[in-house]
Amino acid sequence: MIERVGVVGAGQMGSGIAHVAALAGKSVTLVDVEDAFLERGLGAIRKNMARQVEKGKLAAEARDAALGRIATTKDLGAFAGADLVVEAVVEHEPTKRELFGRLDSICRPGAILASNTSSISVTRLAAATKRPENVIGMHFMNPVPVMALVEVIRGIATSDDTAARVVASAKEMGKTPVECRDFPGFVSNRVLMPMLNEAFFAVHEGVATPDAVDTIMKLGMNHPMGPLTLADFIGLDTCLAILRVLHSGLGDDKYRPCPLLVQMVDAGWMGKKAGRGFHRYAGPGGERVAATS
Numbered sequence: 101m102i103e104r105v106g107v108v109g110a111g112q113m114g115s116g117i118a119h120v121a122a123l124a125g126k127s128v129t130l131v132d133v134e135d136a137f138l139e140r141g142l143g144a145i146r147k148n149m150a151r152q153v154e155k156g157k158l159a160a161e162a163r164d165a166a167l168g169r170i171a172t173t174k175d176l177g178a179f180a181g182a183d184l185v186v187e188a189v190v191e192h193e194p195t196k197r198e199l200f201g202r203l204d205s206i207c208r209p210g211a212i213l214a215s216n217t218s219s220i221s222v223t224r225l226a227a228a229t230k231r232p233e234n235v236i237g238m239h240f241m242n243p244v245p246v247m248a249l250v251e252v253i254r255g256i257a258t259s260d261d262t263a264a265r266v267v268a269s270a271k272e273m274g275k276t277p278v279e280c281r282d283f284p285g286f287v288s289n290r291v292l293m294p295m296l297n298e299a300f301f302a303v304h305e306g307v308a309t310p311d312a313v314d315t316i317m318k319l320g321m322n323h324p325m326g327p328l329t330l331a332d333f334i335g336l337d338t339c340l341a342i343l344r345v346l347h348s349g350l351g352d353d354k355y356r357p358c359p360l361l362v363q364m365v366d367a368g369w370m371g372k373k374a375g376r377g378f379h380r381y382a383g384p385g386g387e388r389v390a391a392t393s
């Protein structure tokens with residue numbers, strides 16, 4: 101039974117994972133590298149829980165109790181007693197591998213080390229530890245409190261027991277876990293990213309404005325939001341990192357990242373979280389104000 105959950109990275113995903121784990125009654129420790137990032141993550145959790153209370157989906161007492169179950173710290177040593185640690189730091193393999201090595205030395209034997217990676221090999225992350233049987237991919241979707249899916253990715257050495265415990269805890273968090281094998285981009289991003297990349301190329305080649313691309317896909321394909329809005333929500337740095345993993349891992353040029361995406365990331369236009377991507381926002385994480393062309 102998983103009762104104590106650690107989350108590394110208090111960004112868009114880590115804060116969402118802490119949110120759903122705390123609401124499921126888990127005692128949660130959230131770690132990031134700076135106090136400001138922890139405060140920003142906690143602020144997002146408070147705001148999103150307040151929205152759930154306003155909509156009548158959550159009682160104020162349950163919200164207060166869940167918030168009381170979340171502790172924040174910059175010290176990974178706080179994970180010593182955790183049953184499950186979910187890593188949600190940047191989509192950069194050397195950073196994740198180094199972190200998995202440290203988590204392995206800190207966490208008790210048998211504790212599960214999960215990654216929220218969008219595309220990186222779970223098998224390689226597991227190889228950075230001495231407990232590959234306890235390492236697994238637990239791929240939540242954005243925004244975590246709203247999206248039902250958790251893609252569960254077994255590395256080559258992941259044990260049945262680890263997979264069963266992660267599937268059970270995803271269900272406790274109100275999610276629907278679906279298992280798949282450890283291939284670059286798994287299923288979700290192998291299918292999604294080529295479509296987003298094609299939308300980037302359509303803008304890059306001057307086929308249409310970002311607004312027009314989004315509206316065509318929304319109204320024409322009945323998608324809930326356009327591909328460029330979705331890419332801005334995911335984070336353009338994350339989209340680029342995933343495309344690079346698909347390109348190198350599957351060895352097919354159809355996954356080559358659009359040069360416009362590369363240039364926008366170089367400029368720091370990471371999407372909604374930076375206040376600017378294919379669309380513009382009223383500051384980092386703010387509401388959309390107007391489209392770029």
Ligand SMILES: NC(=O)c1ccc[n+]([C@@H]2O[C@H](COP(=O)([O-])OP(=O)(O)OC[C@H]3O[C@@H](n4cnc5c(N)ncnc54)[C@H](O)[C@@H]3O)[C@@H](O)[C@H]2O)c1
Pocket residue numbers: 108109110111112113114131132133134137188189190191192195199216217218219239240241242333334335338373
């Ligand atoms: N954004 C999405 O839609 C989405 C969806 C599913 C999975 N993911 C994956 O989740 C992970 C995080 O993505 P995000 O969108 O939350 O990114 P983000 O940029 O919002 O947050 C990343 C956080 O990790 C922190 N961090 C970086 N290195 C760290 C370290 N060594 N120790 C502790 N904290 C560290 C950063 O300070 C930052 O707060 C990535 O692997 C990404 O691919 C993202």
